[in-house]
Amino acid sequence: MALLVQKFGGTSVADPERMRSVAENVARCRRRGDEVVLVVSAMGKETDDLLRMAAEVSPHRPGREMDMLITAGERKAIALMAMALHAAGVESESYTGSQAGFITDPNHTNAKIVDVRADRIRAALDAGRVPVVAGAQGVSVDNDVTFLGRGGSDTTAVALAKALGADACELYTDVSGVFTTDPRVVPAARRMNSITFDEMLEMTAAGCPKPAMRSVEYAHRHRVPLHVRSAFTWEPGTWVVEESDDVEAALIRAVVADDSEAKVTVSGVPDRPGVAAGLFRRLADADINVDMIVQNVSEGGVTDISFTVPHTQLDDALAVCDAHGGEVGAQKVISDPRIAKVSVIGAGMKSNPGVAATMFEVLAANGINIEMISTSAIRISCVIADADADRAVQVLHDAYELDRTTF
Amino acid sequence: MALLVQKFGGTSVADPERMRSVAENVARCRRRGDEVVLVVSAMGKETDDLLRMAAEVSPHRPGREMDMLITAGERKAIALMAMALHAAGVESESYTGSQAGFITDPNHTNAKIVDVRADRIRAALDAGRVPVVAGAQGVSVDNDVTFLGRGGSDTTAVALAKALGADACELYTDVSGVFTTDPRVVPAARRMNSITFDEMLEMTAAGCPKPAMRSVEYAHRHRVPLHVRSAFTWEPGTWVVEESDDVEAALIRAVVADDSEAKVTVSGVPDRPGVAAGLFRRLADADINVDMIVQNVSEGGVTDISFTVPHTQLDDALAVCDAHGGEVGAQKVISDPRIAKVSVIGAGMKSNPGVAATMFEVLAANGINIEMISTSAIRISCVIADADADRAVQVLHDAYELDRTTF
Numbered sequence: 048m049a050l051l052v053q054k055f056g057g058t059s060v061a062d063p064e065r066m067r068s069v070a071e072n073v074a075r076c077r078r079r080g081d082e083v084v085l086v087v088s089a090m091g092k093e094t095d096d097l098l099r100m101a102a103e104v105s106p107h108r109p110g111r112e113m114d115m116l117i118t119a120g121e122r123k124a125i126a127l128m129a130m131a132l133h134a135a136g137v138e139s140e141s142y143t144g145s146q147a148g149f150i151t152d153p154n155h156t157n158a159k160i161v162d163v164r165a166d167r168i169r170a171a172l173d174a175g176r177v178p179v180v181a182g183a184q185g186v187s188v189d190n191d192v193t194f195l196g197r198g199g200s201d202t203t204a205v206a207l208a209k210a211l212g213a214d215a216c217e218l219y220t221d222v223s224g225v226f227t228t229d230p231r232v233v234p235a236a237r238r239m240n241s242i243t244f245d246e247m248l249e250m251t252a253a254g255c256p257k258p259a260m261r262s263v264e265y266a267h268r269h270r271v272p273l274h275v276r277s278a279f280t281w282e283p284g285t286w287v288v289e290e291s292d293d294v295e296a297a298l299i300r301a302v303v304a305d306d307s308e309a310k311v312t313v314s315g316v317p318d319r320p321g322v323a324a325g326l327f328r329r330l331a332d333a334d335i336n337v338d339m340i341v342q343n344v345s346e347g348g349v350t351d352i353s354f355t356v357p358h359t360q361l362d363d364a365l366a367v368c369d370a371h372g373g374e375v376g377a378q379k380v381i382s383d384p385r386i387a388k389v390s391v392i393g394a395g396m397k398s399n400p401g402v403a404a405t406m407f408e409v410l411a412a413n414g415i416n417i418e419m420i421s422t423s424a425i426r427i428s429c430v431i432a433d434a435d436a437d438r439a440v441q442v443l444h445d446a447y448e449l450d451r452t453t454f
Numbered sequence: 455m456a457l458l459v460q461k462f463g464g465t466s467v468a469d470p471e472r473m474r475s476v477a478e479n480v481a482r483c484r485r486r487g488d489e490v491v492l493v494v495s496a497m498g499k500e501t502d503d504l505l506r507m508a509a510e511v512s513p514h515r516p517g518r519e520m521d522m523l524i525t526a527g528e529r530k531a532i533a534l535m536a537m538a539l540h541a542a543g544v545e546s547e548s549y550t551g552s553q554a555g556f557i558t559d560p561n562h563t564n565a566k567i568v569d570v571r572a573d574r575i576r577a578a579l580d581a582g583r584v585p586v587v588a589g590a591q592g593v594s595v596d597n598d599v600t601f602l603g604r605g606g607s608d609t610t611a612v613a614l615a616k617a618l619g620a621d622a623c624e625l626y627t628d629v630s631g632v633f634t635t636d637p638r639v640v641p642a643a644r645r646m647n648s649i650t651f652d653e654m655l656e657m658t659a660a661g662c663p664k665p666a667m668r669s670v671e672y673a674h675r676h677r678v679p680l681h682v683r684s685a686f687t688w689e690p691g692t693w694v695v696e697e698s699d700d701v702e703a704a705l706i707r708a709v710v711a712d713d714s715e716a717k718v719t720v721s722g723v724p725d726r727p728g729v730a731a732g733l734f735r736r737l738a739d740a741d742i743n744v745d746m747i748v749q750n751v752s753e754g755g756v757t758d759i760s761f762t763v764p765h766t767q768l769d770d771a772l773a774v775c776d777a778h779g780g781e782v783g784a785q786k787v788i789s790d791p792r793i794a795k796v797s798v799i800g801a802g803m804k805s806n807p808g809v810a811a812t813m814f815e816v817l818a819a820n821g822i823n824i825e826m827i828s829t830s831a832i833r834i835s836c837v838i839a840d841a842d843a844d845r846a847v848q849v850l851h852d853a854y855e856l857d858r859t860t861f
Binding site for chain 1: 470504512514515518525536597
């Protein structure tokens, strides 16, 4: 008998039919003898609808009120899900983040979990019931409602799995696991049976949409076994583990493309100590999420600094650069929104220096120009023109033979 | 400087524009120097939408889960309302029923208030903010979310006004006060400036849709001055008071029609002690809300018993009667859903025995047949055919000269 924490995203509980399907799966798990805790997100696009409604009501939207609003979405979902379970013959009770014992800091719209006091959830399990917990929410030490941010339901599930000592945390999504690349771009993409936490973290950082990075970090830190799987096919998906048995078998495990960022270049910056630091301090103070940074070799006492930011923060970033660039005497600030970041990821590359060379050669052989490069121990990322992204993913997937590798 | 608790129903906060209108009114009150606490219901028809969604998900809907679901509606409304207040330059914070200190019994879907610990609301007022409180919700002593039932927002407002020692509880609705009768039926209907609690209770019991009866009882018991008024015109409405100065002026104050009930007749019942009591005990055990009861004079050892129940409970009532009628040897059970109850109400009728006679004469003179009669000290109700209801209201309103009386 295993204790499973199962998290279902918005797509998986989007309507009554989907909820009944989830309830039937829980009933199957119970018949097998497993104990189950559900964590659910708001239904379908409800969170987006609530955000839009708030924008219509007021240009002034305090975080405290946004959290009160957004958490209404999960509240509806857990109540309806509990009813669907009753209809499937499974005793169940719904719990808000507060009732489930999620204590957070008071940082509204993006709160961090401080403690999980899961006494009520444990009691419900002991009483033979399936607790249904609202994802991404908690209560602050000031007794205010808090929201953990978009993707926070994954974090709720992992934290609850840790607090309960669960045997696994299953993240059910609309894809059937973690793939070697996006199967919509490369039909030969393969689902991995397992992946290491380090690889998963690099993949989510590089643009793989699921699961949310915070939840992978939390699971990694607390050694919670993660299982990313489908709420539509119910077949086994991808396990995220400490060390994969077959890591040695492949240098590269996945190719990921991300077109959510834009490139900014501040050119003609005086090459003095502290100039770049000052710029990035200003960007950080403005809460701008800078990803890749490249500084060219200095020529004639001036240099160019390029970096990438999310498209949604490009205007803010340019404003900071224009202001600060003037102060330090930079010549100009230019931006390019039409870029993509393509990354190859694999724990096996640590001991193989040829991986990067292969990547550059493959892109060059296909006429794809590399604008920026960044690397970690298990990832190499190249910024290219966004028009080349799909083709780059395809040729790299082929070059590393990911369509023929068994993971 | 007055402390006002202002309650806004679903129609009054149905969309962003309505919310801004409410926020502007609060800003006006604040400029006059008043302290304001808002109580809001779920937006528009949201509660109905949530009920429909639950019915789609599951035939088995535990009260605990229904309350978790329904209370999501007010949660959205308070958060958006607080944002609208910020946009109008009014500092504001939203509070769930639990945060506002509403402790209830654990009777889900229709919980009763046990205590109101309004410390946070008082603190928010002291800090110069306008608290926005979710109507009709609380937290049980078991720490579960509870719903006070439909119309419960009125009760929330009155209980909060009592707990805070407010100067008045203003119930804002989509009508501009309490009228002598339904102005849609009788265009000459007049708005009353004031009405006594007893009269208001009889009116709501007789079918006047607003305010909810529980809130009037609560206000009466705790001597909270009520003001029923419009959230569309913002003009003064009707005060509900202990004793009206002008009560002596008029025998009859209002005519109310109610077509929400059906009539059931159990005929040929043996006229023995305990037979009627047994029937109504069975109906009460089945939670059927019996209103008027008439028992005919016994003839030949048998009698007929008639009573009215809400249309929504007619099938259940008939099932109870069929079962129990057989046991006691009743001859048959018949029902008539096409009835209406017309009531005349006025504190002044207590000392005037001619009021009932006038009512019967007026109905007879207009060819309207009376099927059942019931009276209280300040109300006379007649059951008639529902097709005659509008005409009965019109001729009674004329006969008691309500179109020419100043209240």
